[in-house]
Amino acid sequence: MKKLIFLLLILFYSVGFSQHPNLILTKTDANKIKQSLGKYPILDRSVQLSKKIVDEALQNPVDVPWPKDPGGGYTHEKHKQNYNEMYQAGLLFQITGDEKYAVFIRDMLRKYAEMYPKLGKHPKAKKQTPGRLFWQSLNETVWLVHTIQAYDCIYDWLDEKDRHLFENNIFIPMANFFLNECRHEFDLLHNHGTWMVAAVGMTGYVLHRNDFIKKALYGSNLDKKSGFLAQLDYLFSPDGYYTEGGYYVRYALWPFFLFAEAIKNNQPELNIYQYRNSILKKALYSALQVTYTNGAFIPVNDALKEKTWMSPELIVAVDFVYANYEHDPQLLYLAKLHNEVNLSGAGLMVAKALTGKTDIPEFKWRSVEFTDGPDGKWGGVGILRFGNKNDQETLFMKYGSHGLSHGHFDKLTFLFYDQAREIIQDYGSARFLNVPQKWGGRYLPENYSWAKQTLAHNTVVVDMKSQYLAKKKLSQQHHSDRYFFNSKNQNLQYMSAKENNAYPGVHMQRTMALINDKKLYRPLVLDVFKIQSDEVHTYDLPYYYMGHLIDMNFKYEAYTTERHIMGEQYGYQHLWNQAEAVVDSQLIITWLNGKRFYSLISNTSKGSEVYLTEIGGTDPNFNLRNDHGIMIRVKNKNYVFASIIEPHGIFDPIKEFTVDPYSTIKKISVIYDSDEYTAINVKGKKNIDWVVIIVNQNANPNAMHNLNIKGKIYNWKGPFYLVKKER
């Protein structure tokens, strides 16, 4: 009886659902692609790439192994391979009509149908989010997102018996596993949640299960507090910035766009691409801007530095945004780089647009600020840029919210790039993705003990502890505040933000600028980090420079025959103390990176300590990169770290010449500091003599100010003022 009702329900739900496939690749588009073969090179190449994968699979026996290994291990990689092969085979069956592809999927699904009901929790399961086929449910949802597309592609071809088998032994129990055992994750406003709702929702469309669809869209309680639409509301700022940062948005975009496309094809009345002022479009553009000129995502939070916009997720997102919005030719630049399109109507459109097109504009990186938080009020990130793709300075400052489970305790940190290289780096994450020897390919223990800690970032550490004592829940309750951002004049771009919660009783404000001047070889970075507190604290400001140390203008004690770590916790245990010094006056450190020199010029006060460090202490498994840093330490109540990072000169070992190996800037000092104003004096060769005044309490660009500094009156408008006295 139950079965009968179930079948009737299925029939009922089926009314109004269109033919198969209709998830991402539709029947109509499959036919169009078939008719387009031979016309558009990038489409042909994409079909060939699919064929290569599947044709190779067809040569080998189907293997659906009993789950055993963590990430990188055989069974893990095999199940990933299987879903991809089924997915590609599904597309090829639709595009070519060749039954061998359908047979391949059916045979493999039969094996899964036999095994899946017998599976319990994966033997290497994660505590929080166990899977069955995989050690974590995340991979399982990705499996379903792919496999349900394969199933959709052969649905009409299968007989009733197989359909019944697959749905009852695999798809329905897996969806129910997600909805029930993984309910917490299903309702999470997080990219893992997005994968899961996408998997369940797409299964709903194919199986005509309205309950799956509704829960996917509106949350397991159907209260709209979770589910896909809530994720679109919550995970992106109004600018489209994704709260976990660039690396993870890349991954998140995949299920967002796949499910959006499935929604468009099945419930066009939801106008999903127009949802929240076209938030999906903004999400892609924001992701693309949060890259450096090599296409690598700026690696804040748990990011792998190897990841670029060449990732396959971006192929999907680029095609769907191109097709569903205003056909922006800039996106074709990316599609051309990818040299591959998604085998769908959108991919077809991109392939057609690319064919014969020779005037594709290059992607334009801009100076831009993105707000963070669903309402855009959780701080944000600022990016200042100078120069073209080949040799671009990029200064990135982070002053947003914690960024969910992959967030770092890194408020007010920054990164600096030049020459298509990292100059001041963020460590990124400690992980060797899918390398089984390295903790099963998962995040390494050092990801928490080092990479997430404040010390691993280019920001002030107070009293040798991390922000929020490295407690995620605490950090998630707060965010930094943006203060001002102005990139209108490319020769004088500046931004400022404040952080008042990371260390109780300590108020921090960081102001950074890119300043160009004809006396300089390239724009320099000005960095003014103002701290206020009623109590004396230890303030450590590290800079993780990339390159080879060339010179320091102070005497130091180097630890040349014996070395010790810098502390016991909060990441200090991971730093070797290479050398230390007490520096009472100007600090100048020069390093060489590629064909250019870089100098850090920093104010110091009497008794300031300076440490040269190497990452890699307390690292018995050699999980960390042995990169270098310099750390300035002061003990004080109120303090202003004023620094300049100056790129200078040329090192040409091929033609054997050197230009300007010494910095132009020689001195930076704080000449005024109050609650209202902080003034900095910068002096250097060629009579450089600048005064920079930062307004600390009023970001109004039109407010007029005047200030008397040592008898000289300064009058200006707006929160950031630079006067070049030597002119």
Added chain:
Amino acid sequence: MKKLIFLLLILFYSVGFSQHPNLILTKTDANKIKQSLGKYPILDRSVQLSKKIVDEALQNPVDVPWPKDPGGGYTHEKHKQNYNEMYQAGLLFQITGDEKYAVFIRDMLRKYAEMYPKLGKHPKAKKQTPGRLFWQSLNETVWLVHTIQAYDCIYDWLDEKDRHLFENNIFIPMANFFLNECRHEFDLLHNHGTWMVAAVGMTGYVLHRNDFIKKALYGSNLDKKSGFLAQLDYLFSPDGYYTEGGYYVRYALWPFFLFAEAIKNNQPELNIYQYRNSILKKALYSALQVTYTNGAFIPVNDALKEKTWMSPELIVAVDFVYANYEHDPQLLYLAKLHNEVNLSGAGLMVAKALTGKTDIPEFKWRSVEFTDGPDGKWGGVGILRFGNKNDQETLFMKYGSHGLSHGHFDKLTFLFYDQAREIIQDYGSARFLNVPQKWGGRYLPENYSWAKQTLAHNTVVVDMKSQYLAKKKLSQQHHSDRYFFNSKNQNLQYMSAKENNAYPGVHMQRTMALINDKKLYRPLVLDVFKIQSDEVHTYDLPYYYMGHLIDMNFKYEAYTTERHIMGEQYGYQHLWNQAEAVVDSQLIITWLNGKRFYSLISNTSKGSEVYLTEIGGTDPNFNLRNDHGIMIRVKNKNYVFASIIEPHGIFDPIKEFTVDPYSTIKKISVIYDSDEYTAINVKGKKNIDWVVIIVNQNANPNAMHNLNIKGKIYNWKGPFYLVKKER
């Protein structure tokens, strides 16, 4: 009276000399170039490059500063800039006829003529080889080689008074300075000597000073034991291999070719390009082969790794070899990369040949052996290669002579490249060329204390001391011996060499092979290092791997909170001990580099010690790179280190998959070892079971051998035998 005789002599010598210029660029060729402008893009570009340099110089006042700074400092770089600007201006005057270029040279030479006679020894002079304009005479000779060309170009345009002034105040005293004060260097069979004889000889041609010319050709005693011809005899092996190695041959080729071209134009009867079976041609081809696929010279001896065949010296050499030999189209590949030609008849010929040519063959790197020493009997270097330019394995072994003043104590060392990257590196030299903060841009103290020491190389260190106790004079008296080299079968290439003098009483033989097999992802490196001694010694074999350590198959003690250096001398003071272990059985260490894994699989015997090291101990000025190594230590009389370096698998963080992160080879062992034969067994996954037998005393490729190993009889021909038992 003396003056009169001198002038008469000048007149006398002038008879038989042709018009000016006639050194490198001749009057005839200058006219041809003038008529060719606008026809050959690369020629036009080369002229434009010259114009850019000189036209900028014309905007600024001439500065001939009093010599003060070492390499990289202002006066050093300015005098370099000056000679280059004069040289370029000379060419442009000849090519364009525009007098402003001649005026520029004349005015600058007047300033030199005023200053030069007043100069004493340079204030930063090197002890051995002081200059006057520069801290070392080497730069001074380069100055003259360039400036005499400039003078040649404006000789006819100048009035008698200026010619007299320049010759008497600059050229003659400078040449005499080289001939007298620098006589030791002038007569040195060394690239510095070549620069000097070229400078003096070219001055001789322009000033019609036969005495200069003869001494340049035949040595200051005219006894042919030194001078240019002796250098051609002595510095190159019959194969054209330059005894200092690839990095320095690049630099040496420059004066060799410039002076050769000047000789050709002025004394064609010497047939200089045919001298010693066309040794100059062989020298260029040998230099080109001693590069990796990125064009970088394989950095043995005192080499900077940044140096590639894009160096301007190679433009000259490529043009002159192309023009004076059989117009090899392969050389056009390099000229195209350079995108510049020498402004001379040879450069014109290359520019013409390149124009419109679309079928330029790529440069072909080959497996090749070069002998060392004037008679080719001082050992040599062997290079085994597999694969094309984009992803080529290159295995380089060094078994030649010391290599003059820039030699390292590195007999039987090797380097291994793959993926266009270093996999097992040679440190190269410790030097920041022209960076004044780094020891004036000279070789750093660590170049001797680390980079030259045996420990800094991938070869066995006996009793923690360097070969020849790091004494150059001792090392120069000996050389290693080549034993066999065979690269006929690209799937099984092998080479072997012996060293009997570096450590008294210790006999060493290293045999290396590149072995390809369909069961492997890529060819592996087999490394069999056999040592014989009557006494017990400590044998340390380091491998300086590049990449991130992934996994080791043994337990070790890691120094995680405190670190110490490995010793007190011979480079041990520069190694940090990161971790150590006692390993009784197979050693397997895996690291990740780029998109591929690499494993070192090595035999160990009971009590073998293993150390993980980091370079950078005892380095108070942070002059060293903090690269990593693994060192195997055994104490024994006779011993065979048998190792494999296996590239395996795929690491793809973009597409997020991993293949074969564990090595295929699991075990390597020595199953037989005698004076006559050494047999190795290699076992691995997929039933790999190989036996390799090396014949230790008979390199005859046709000799027949048979050997009974544990009851199994092996019969084979030649010195290296591989049998795959599993087939």
